[in-house]
Amino acid sequence: MHLSAPIIKVDAISKSFGAFKVLDGLSMQVMPREKLALIGPSGSGKTTILRILMTLERIDGGYIQIDGEQLYHMERNGQLVPADERHLARMRQKIGMVFQLFNLFPHKSVIDNVTLAPMLTKGMPRPAAEKRAMELLDMVGMADKAKAMPAQLSGGQKQRVAIARALALQPKIMLFDEVTSALDPELVEEVLNVLWRLCAETDMTMLLVTHEMGFAHDFADRVLFFDRGKIVEEGKPDEIFRHPKQERTQGFLKKIIAAGHRV
Amino acid sequence: MHLSAPIIKVDAISKSFGAFKVLDGLSMQVMPREKLALIGPSGSGKTTILRILMTLERIDGGYIQIDGEQLYHMERNGQLVPADERHLARMRQKIGMVFQLFNLFPHKSVIDNVTLAPMLTKGMPRPAAEKRAMELLDMVGMADKAKAMPAQLSGGQKQRVAIARALALQPKIMLFDEVTSALDPELVEEVLNVLWRLCAETDMTMLLVTHEMGFAHDFADRVLFFDRGKIVEEGKPDEIFRHPKQERTQGFLKKIIAAGHRV
Amino acid sequence: MTQWSGYLGLILQGALVTIELTLMGSVLALIMAFLAGMGRLSRFFVLRALATAYIEFFRGTSIFVQLFFAYFVLPLIGLELTPLQAGVLALGLNVGAYAAEVVRGAVQSIGREQHEACIALNLGRWQGLRHVILPQAFLVMLPTFGNNAIELLKATSVVSLISLADLTFQAQVVRAQTGNTMVPFATILVIYFVLALLISWGVRSLERRMARGLDGVRV
Amino acid sequence: MEWDWNFVWQIMPTLIQGVKITILATLLGSVLAAVVGLGIALARRSPNKALSRIVGWAAEFIRGTPLLVQLYFIFYVLPDIGILLPPLVAGVIGLGLHYGTYTAEVYRAGIDNVPRGQWEAAKACNLSARQTWTHIIIPQAIPPMIPALANYFIAMFKETPLLSAITVLELMNQAKSVANTYYRYIEPITLVGAFFLAISLCSVVLLRWLERRYGKIER
């Protein structure tokens, strides 16, 4: 079907918190440049899979390949062994993440938030880092707030800065975890607009967890429906939203629509 | 219309918090044995008027008569002067209040919660106080939990104890401020049942702030609709709920009904 | 009439020693606080154990014992210290142990999400600490550090017991020379209080400066 | 200078005498600090502005100046105005006043932590101000602050060596006296240190238990 190899290959991973099994033998593949929407009820494991890809959680079993390389394993003397911190740091260069609550550094100005990582992790000199940061801030429409502190920004503005910060490291894969759900309704729009631009102007692979069904529909190439740590259904947005095959998906969409969401 | 004199007579009172005027020249009268429901949107001043009657807040202007006596004023040398603490304490004997969050004394057992005030304020000996407390607890269906600590009770049980505690002082007037709105839905019923019994078995005057429109309708002799510190409309429950005259009242009821409340 | 002006000079000399002790002790305490505080958060058991032992030992034994030990016992095992060194060492290590717990608490108070943002931006452990966690944690520590510094200032008075000519000691000398008790002691009480006020004022203004722009964001 | 076990056994009874006085001073000081702290906390909440101001400043002053100097003051200066206190009494008063300013903060926090609804429920029950304090507020405020209070009492315990300055024969003074008699410092001071460490380590266990037992109140 696809001509190139998948950039993310998740192979039968499992993950428990204590006795509670969140992911159980989950497998999925993502092709380069693909835009994926992850939807599903609360607690179904959407955030967990993104956090695993960002190496914020470890997996209990299974394998993950990113860009042809193992994420949590590395080869040593011809054997696969658990990855060390250096391997993880190298793999993390390929991945960026934007959080629901922005997680900006409150003690640094907007531009310092964006330049910090390139300067520290890539040794980029300050002038170059700032030039690039201003381009990114311009793209998210925050260039005029470069000197502001995060506390002086609205939620939507914070989220746009957080996106610029993640982009500054030029990752191949971007993970977005409910990036609009902490925002006041009138601020959601401005962040979604930035995502649209990103989608149009870059060739990054993007994984997006969202409850904005309308946006997921218009934006995604493919939709995965999660329930209890499993992918229950997947397909093109039109298939999933208009003609869900699974009962769980139908039930979920019905509830969402009842709550007034556009699909 | 009424044969007897009003037990509560509120005369042009006003109350501000800082620059914000919560009540502005409010007047109302309540007859003995009357059951009054106070409804209205959030922030309209319903709680504030109850708290003023309970002397938990002072008023900035106006007069309140309870049972023929001034509440916040007293006569001295033929002149009305602000009431002192002794006068307030005497007036408070006529009034009891039940709070949204119960406010039980967590370090005292259920029965001690009920006997504390009669023993301390009326010098009632312990055996008499406990006998009366058991009667009240029996009435609210909590006699078997007399020795329990509040932390061991469910919300509905706590609220029933709180009602018994307020009744123990035998007030002429009882104030209920959203006594069910902090409860899980399945526990609301048991508290409302107690209110029904109270209504039937005692001749207390009762003022009830509630968002349970159905209950307000069935329970109250008269309904007051508050908005922005004013009584916008008042009348018999059927008039208010079926044929509201004021636009504000109509709008409010429409919203409430849309949210699924029975009227 | 006693020459109070001359003896006031003596007391001011003592005040200088007290200030010197407080400053040097604070520097040592600050260093120890960060070493031990971060040690307690370390991934390595040995570091954690060392830090815990240091903290428990110095919080557990009295400052007097530490002071007398540093002054009278250490020389017997070949480590000779001047009274000033012994004073700074005992005060710094003692207060440092208390402040280490402040450092640990403050670092832990910085939410998990800041650590995760660091990982997501591929910052190394040390880079994240240095540029993201500690600058924020420091602001949390500051008020308590201020209290610690005042505790240290007050504790300097005990060095008079090892004959270091600090404020309290000079008051004793003036008392012996003049036969007056009230005046020297009242004077030094006021001086200590003024120094304590200076510390809390200094810490508060530093806190205000550092908190600029952070309003409403810190937890 | 070598460690001499015979000498240790010889001086042990004397040191135990000191231990008794140390513990006695701590217990009495704790009781006083608990009462004084409550007094200060209540005075600071008093509607009488002058009272709360004056008490506030006095507490600030006591907290900002060294206990050692305060002890000198109480013991040697107060007799000039006719207040003559035996050494142990003067010491206990010094400890109690000084630590009272700390416990006052604990009380303040404890009282502030009693929810406003409790005050209002007391009023709705028509309790008087006094009844509200004694039956509702204090009983709820005290248990959660027991661990914090205990913490200060342990700190006080470690400051009792200061009482040697006003001739109280507590542990440190006994140790010094022994050292002066035999010109040996290493054993007495080390024993004092070991003693303080032992008590402190025990008190950590006690504190943990208190925290579990009283740390939170179920509502």
Next chain:
Amino acid sequence: ASIPGSADDSKLEQLKGQGFARVAIANEPPYTAVAADGKVSGAAPDVAREIFKRLGVADIVASISEYGAMIPGLQAGRFDVVTAGLFMKPERCAAVAYSEPVLCDAEAMLVKKGNPKGFKSYEDVAKDTSATIGAPGGGTEEKLALNAGVPRERVIVVPDGQSGLKMVQDGRIDAYSLPVLSINDLMKKANDPNLEVIAPVQGAPVYCDGAAFKKGDEALRDAFDVELVKMKKSGEFAKIIEPYGFSAAAAMSTTRDKLCAAK
């Protein structure tokens, strides 16, 4: 630090080299005095300063110390010599190396006017079971009192002369014991008609102090002795100490060997 046992001239050479000797003194006039400008004088330091000058050590650096801390401080190498009115006694002779006698003084007691308890000797204090006596901790008087049979709890360790005086004035102790000249100096400053001095205390020997050196520094001590003897002969010794009230004849009438052997 010098090595114990290697009694040679190295210590003196070292002091010459650094240009000063570290001297421990007490905070006890007239043995020592601190002027308003902070300059240290008094009989003991003046003698030491003169002798060290003659030995080629330009100056002395005096630090005030508690009596109890002097010998440990000397042993710990904190001072080179103690010149503080530390009286020679057999136990001390065993702990330090004394010079020939310098300052001699009898013991005295400070009591309330009229000597209400009729003390003449330390034994009198021991006999009166309610009597308390104050003395410097680790000082001669403490031991004299203990040896006379005063129980430990009635011998109050007083940190300094002023404190002792104050405690007698305040009635906290019945007697305070110090050498005669020290007590006289205290009396002069206090100028209190309600006090009285008992001097000398019966049965208490006349004591002489000497400069105390660390064991092992006997060579330095011997050099010191040579100059001391010369000064005694030339009369310069008397010129230095007699203005302070000490008797040169007393110091010249006895020797270290006699004092150290005394029972």
